[in-house]
Amino acid sequence: MLILVDHVVPPDVLSLVNGEGVCHHPVLAGPSRIAALMRHRPDALITWTPLDAAERESWQATAEGDPRVVALLGGGPAPHDDGAEPAVHHLPAGGVPPLELYTRALALAERNWFSAVAGAGVAAGLAAAGRGRSSVALIGAGVVNLVTALRLVRDGHEVTVYDACPAPGGDASWEAHGCSWGGGDGRMFTLTEADGYHGNTVLGPVPFTRPLDEQGWCVAPPGAMDRQELSWVLDNHRIPEWLAASFTSDVLSFNHLAKGLWDELISEESDLFQEVGFREGILRLYTDPGRLRSQIIRQRGLGASLGELTSSQVAASYPALSAAHANGVLAGGIEVVGFTVQIHSFLARLVGILEKQGVLFHWESTVEGTACGKGGLHSAGEALQGDHYVLSPGAYGGELLRGTATHNRIHGVLGSWLTLPNVHPRLRNSIKISRSGHLAEDANVTVTTDPYGDSHLVVGSGYGWTGADPRNVDPGRLDSLHAAVADTAATFFPEAYEQARDTGLLQTSIRHCVRPWTASSLPVLEVARNGNGGLAVVTGGHNTGGFAQAPAVAEAVAAALRGAEHPMQVLYHPDRLQMFYRQR
Structure with a gap:
């Protein structure tokens, strides 16, 4: 442009x-x-x-x-x-x-x-959408597609879900699952989830290709990236600051839309939020005074702020953080609009609700083919039954997205998880931690309860770029990321960290997940025709905000299947950044 x-x-x-x-x-x-x-x-x-x-x-x-x-x-x-x-x-x-x-x-x-x-x-x-009840095959059983399934069922569609991973609740290792089921047991909604990750003139570009031990993001083995992946990084680095701000504004507008839709779900589908660790109110913590000041202005402007706290006020209101205050690591905090859930319990409950409403699930079902080609999609040698396809494969789309504009747009960015006991005095609200300049710069700490009634803190943080293949992970670099997250846990919750280390909980709880990411930091919602004459809708690339934006995505998909326009269909179009780079 x-x-x-x-x-x-x-x-x-x-x-x-x-x-x-x-x-x-x-x-x-x-x-x-x-x-x-x-x-x-x-x-x-x-x-x-x-x-x-x-x-x-x-x-x-x-x-x-x-x-x-x-x-x-x-x-x-x-x-x-x-x-x-x-x-x-x-x-x-x-x-x-x-x-x-x-x-x-x-x-x-x-x-x-x-x-x-x-x-x-x-x-x-x-124009290829139906005007009434239709059959829809959803590929991927992550949180975005499952919330979409609920929305489509409420619209009267006949829904079938396919996922390559094992059914939840079995004996399979967390490593056999994707991001939603395999990551830590916590997800968060705030008005700044899925925030843009772009470079600027002060901090420089996002360090995708720099190794983690050099304060970078690259978790892939040395020399593993090809020309196409490096081109993806260049696309991110070239984005002008005004365009990055515009993209971020578009994302945040859908967070506001999602907030209203979450409120509706909480009211209308109250069973979904029972016994899933639903907890309202988020505390945002900052180690850098300048970052705190700028975020106070931003959170107020977004209508998210419920109150600002000095470090001593944080310690007084949240005694679980008194050690962090005493150690001088806190600049202060902001109480903001938001909530958290235990995502594994939430998804299991959602699957149960969907099954009761007639949704069929096919676990351990690898889907192959091309959504937009004449051959269509098939699993175990049989064609997928559905007038329409909705594909939300996370970072694992690969060849499944060939023939769509989204193909090669989504890369993986790995995050690390660990669990601590919620020792007395217990943390009562989930929190976000901003550690400026730290390898685990942004961390979510979700308050959870296990089946035995014990309270835990699930800590998730870190950015490890894998490139196009989410399995492209160097074990040594992954260890560096785990160590950075452990350092955040030890810094803010020293007593809980020592107890987790001594009991073995720390080591047994370490895991990671790979989140879907785009060079633009704009998520994807692609609407195209499939090989059957219906629609192929692709959703994904929400970086750290898939859970937060899920009901807004579901609304946009539902609109598409009605043949109706929705702003997300254009603003999240996968070609948006590439069209901007089209020069005369």
Whole structure:
């Protein structure tokens, strides 16, 4: 994509308008602007001055069928499309600082241009949807697809679920399961889950290829990555900061949508939340005062903050953290909107509810074939029965996604888990820990209860990039990640850590899971036609936010199967980042 800025901008905006995908031509007017539009053929224009008829006609003549978008700064109504070409979207500027204004303008241009580009393809896919009850085969029994199954059953669809892993509750090792069933027994909802992971000018790019022992993210064996995987990393590194902020804003908007949908589920499906460790209220902890200050502003802006605490106030309100306060590791905390569940109990309960409603489960059923090809999908030599397919294979899509736009878009990022006893004084709320500069920088600590009534703390943290193959893990580098998570546990819960080490719980509870990740940090929701004439819907790539966004994803899938549009179908389109990188 190419965005043309046709006027002088303030000095603090220059870094934005001279970056990737943007062409800055100050003081363009009249014939000069026509010449620039025809020469550069930009996809979008940011301007203070409306185009006249000659300019519109000249620019549109270069389009060759592609959309053209104008972000018109200044007064005027809320953003809209007046139906003319190029489409004009007004962006009021009164009282908005210049850097924020141009960040918004660039995001507005990209979002509306891509919506126009992708909209026709999404609409074509939706045309294959039924208009009533249909049969749907769901591939993958992780949390996103199981919540989707519940939504589809409520819509009257006949649902069958296939998963390559063993049935839960058996004797199989955790290593035989995927991320939802194989990771630690805790998941969290907050309004900033699935947050974007992008580099910036201060901290540099996300260190995907740097080994863990050099404060990086790479958990794969040395030299294991091929050109395609390194290209994926480059895609992440190239994202301009304004576009990264726009992507993150889109993700957080769906967290807000998911919050309302979770509230509905808690009210309408109350049995699902019984005996699954449902616990409301999250405490966010910070070791860095600057990070704490910036997050206070952010959490307030998102409507998430319920109160801010100094380190001493944290210790007073949460005595389980008094040792961390005494050791000087806390800068303070923020109490925020959110909840946690014990994910294994939650999913087992959900499977039971679905089975009672007629959903068929096929465990240890490897699905092969191509969702969008004539051969379709099959398992054990038999074609999958279903008008539509919904594929949510996590980091394990591989060849199953061949033929979809999502193929090769999703890589694995490994996280480590361990369990501690919840010793007295017990932690009563689940928490998030931010340790700036630490290898286990972001950690979730979920308060759980085992079948015997004993309380535990399930600690999950760490980022270990595996590349496209989630099994591409170097044992030594994995040990480094486990050690970093153990250090977080020992630092914040020293007594519980010593007890877990002495009893053997620490060692026996260590495990890991591999989460699905995209280079853009935008999750994926792809709508295409399958080989049977119905829909193939692909969901995934939610990095650390699959649980949080699950009901919003389910809503978008349900809309697709009705033939209805949903904003996620465009904003989470798998080609969005690649289309931005398309240069003239």
